[in-house]
Amino acid sequence: ELGNYRHFMQKEIHEQPRALADTLHDAVAGESLLPELFGVEAGEVFGCINAVTILACGTSFHAGKVASYWIEALAGIPCRAEIASEYRYRDSVANPDALLITLSQSGETADTLAALNHAKTLGHQHTLSICNVPESALVRQSRLRFLTRAGPEIGVASTKAFTTQLAALFLLTLLLAKQRGRLTPAAEVAHIQALRQLPGKVQQVLALEPEVERWAERFADKQHALFLGRGMHYPIAMEGALKLKEISYIHAEAYPAGELKHGPLALVDKDMPVVAIAPNDILLEKLKSNLQEVRARGGELYVFADADTHIVPSEGIHVLQLADHAGPLSPILHTIPLQMLSYHAALQKGTDVDKPRNLAKSVTVE
Numbered sequence: 001e002l003g004n005y006r007h008f009m010q011k012e013i014h015e016q017p018r019a020l021a022d023t024l025h026d027a028v029a030g031e032s033l034l035p036e037l038f039g040v041e042a043g044e045v046f047g048c049i050n051a052v053t054i055l056a057c058g059t060s061f062h063a064g065k066v067a068s069y070w071i072e073a074l075a076g077i078p079c080r081a082e083i084a085s086e087y088r089y090r091d092s093v094a095n096p097d098a099l100l101i102t103l104s105q106s107g108e109t110a111d112t113l114a115a116l117n118h119a120k121t122l123g124h125q126h127t128l129s130i131c132n133v134p135e136s137a138l139v140r141q142s143r144l145r146f147l148t149r150a151g152p153e154i155g156v157a158s159t160k161a162f163t164t165q166l167a168a169l170f171l172l173t174l175l176l177a178k179q180r181g182r183l184t185p186a187a188e189v190a191h192i193q194a195l196r197q198l199p200g201k202v203q204q205v206l207a208l209e210p211e212v213e214r215w216a217e218r219f220a221d222k223q224h225a226l227f228l229g230r231g232m233h234y235p236i237a238m239e240g241a242l243k244l245k246e247i248s249y250i251h252a253e254a255y256p257a258g259e260l261k262h263g264p265l266a267l268v269d270k271d272m273p274v275v276a277i278a279p280n281d282i283l284l285e286k287l288k289s290n291l292q293e294v295r296a297r298g299g300e301l302y303v304f305a306d307a308d309t310h311i312v313p314s315e316g317i318h319v320l321q322l323a324d325h326a327g328p329l330s331p332i333l334h335t336i337p338l339q340m341l342s343y344h345a346a347l348q349k350g351t352d353v354d355k356p357r358n359l360a361k362s363v364t365v366e
């Protein structure tokens with residue numbers, strides 16, 4: 001089953017071009033996106049909602065956080081993502097006109113299921129599940145659905161399920177934007193074209209594995225690492241930190257880079273590697289000055305940049321260039337090297353990559 005790969009995680013990382021192509025297949029077949037991708041009633045539901053709430057755990061929650069940036073920016077709809085285990089036990093203000101999305105690879109995560117049921121008791125009816133397992137409890141209990149086509153994910157650390165969730169959430173964002181007259185036909189065609197090219201672009205980023213592996217060798221003896229991102233790449237920094245912790249057992253934390261001087265900068269010294277996600281977006285100049293603050297304290301920087309980012313490598317600043325900036329799809333591309341970094345750091349440390357200690361693939365108990 002593993003073919004030429006050493007672990008399921010590595011295989012699943014490399015399956016992402018195929019997983020994305022399969023997930024996007026029906027959507028990008030034509031020149032126009034149809035709400036029915038999300039179920040027969042989706043058009044009607046999308047037309048009557050005034051907010052979006054996304055509930056999920058772990059890696060799936062990070063996908064939801066990215067989507068909250070997309071949905072507010074492109075569709076102009078208030079959107080928040082919340083950790084399911086928090087939502088289910090808090091007294092929240094319910095908005096029955098919200099689209100309530102649950103995100104899950106397995107569709108069996110106890111906290112996410114309980115959050116969905118809690119939302120229903122609060123009057124939420126517009127429920128949508130984005131899930132990788134067709135007959136799962138979450139899918140059965142939701143009115144609308146979108147099935148990601150990642151295929152079975154065996155490695156405990158979620159990889160292809162995450163990027164395919166992002167692809168699904170981006171389709172949703174475009175449909176909501178279209179529904180509200182915020183997507184011109186020309187923009188729609190351009191986005192569909194970009195989605196068609198996405199698997200190929202992911203493949204290009206995967207080719208950076210040997211370089212990422214060399215970086216990973218420098219992480220293996222470290223106790224801590226800091227991951228920095230801004231805007232829609234802050235949740236990607238969170239995802240990178242989670243991957244590193246869970247499979248290599250290196251303590252990692254993610255911060256939106258603007259928060260550095262409000263505390264975490266105190267931690268930075270030569271023993272604290274700092275990973276920066278540096279796409280060529282409107283926040284790049286801000287991020288560059290955050291990186292200088294790190295460098296001035298002796299922190300070693302590992303920068304994942306775009307080909308057009310223009311950060312020059314120098315003493316203590318390592319730079320890896322992905323493709324040219326991919327606009328709103330950039331979070332998907334920037335996830336890939338972080339997955340490879342944690343995989344190779346774990347290999348160096350000799351941990352059980354596919355079955356990290358204390359963790360289960362599907363958390364079906366609270």
Ligand code: F6R
Binds near residue numbers: 157
């Ligand atoms: C991390 C990871 C977990 C899951 C979380 C939710 O790599 O896999 O954080 O994302 O347990 O699982 P699902 O998506 O099945 O609900």
